[in-house]
Amino acid sequence: MLVLLPPSETKAEGGSGPSLDRITLSFPELDPVREKLCSALVDLAGDVAASLTALGISERQSGEVERNAALRSSPTMPALSRYTGVLYDALDVTGMTKAELGRASGRLAVASALFGLVRADDHVPAYRLSASSAIPGVGPLGALWRPVLEPVLAGLDGLVIDMRSGPYAGLAKIPGAVTVRVVSQEANGRRLAVTHFNKAYKGKLARALSTASREPATVKAVISIAAKADLHVEQTGPAALELVI
Template identity: 45%
Template sequence: IYTGVLYDALGLATLDAAARRLAGSSLLVFSGLWGAVRVGDRIPSYRCSMGVKLPGLGALGAYWRAPMAEVLPAAAGDGLVLDLRSAAYATAWKPKGEVAGRTATVRVLQSKIVGGVEKRSVVSHFNKATKGRMVRDLLTAGRTPDSPAELVEALGDLGYVVEAEAPAKAGKAWAIDVVVKEL
């Protein structure tokens, strides 16, 4: 059902059986229409972005906030929550408390040398491709980190340049930067 840069880079249909099983049990896709779905859920094709405001409902992020807060902590289980959502989709659910403490949000930065000095910038379109490749690499390697710290280690082992610091306060999500030179 889902297409685009992230899904093309993830290549679900081309994963081996073990990686597909892992994807089916561990990945959630946030949807403006359905809330959140598993990658194997059978749903019809649709077009309804989370950023849409519908007459009578308003902004979909706000619409989904209460139902998501009710069901997603249980869906998150007791392991790592790797949050790769864009800003519009992040409005639908904010991890809180213990779940937030084991959540990692990822930002992709491009590193360029300009005049002998490293300059970093947030990438947009290629951000999605990098996130898709990153998830694919984790799935194909069978890596299932249980914590943000283990995610940093796993991504490093897979060849990613990763920078992260534990949050200063308990109950806050980790912010992890993945630094790329080429997009």
């Protein structure tokens, strides 16, 4: 099983790993696009104003441009530690036992606008690039990633639980992946998509699935593991789950 997580706009600072070595990253088939994007971001960082526009950020976030400028030389850390925010707080990597972290490292991957797809223990630097960014000379990221990323995703073995957010799901499709929708249920039975707590609950579900002593291989097993973690998950289609809160 592989649980595919969205990245986060925010990243942890620093790191104790060596500078970026793309050769060591999982899914080496993606390297040509990774190299193109890394080069484009480093070059773009030479023009702060243009970088702010392309990345969709304000002058108060100019430190993000500095991160991109140092993309090739800054220290790295495992992806699970680099990405931060609500989902990753709920995932709570620092609270995992050694055994749980070992299982999670094999079952989690992160979708990335810069790297396409990375395993949980791949070492990455801090950077700023989102799926909606418009980098001069590169074009839409979906058009760039789709031809190389979709074959990689189609080749994933076993059950794939797709928790990517919309913009990242738009970078490439995954045939047969099981999607997760977080919903609330009204008194009349009507279900509404949850926005505010969406990431937190996906993080909780990802934690339960990735650290379970027995790796789930079926949707039924996913629902069972979720129930043990006090999460109410229902199958609503052949490849669709709803997490009801």
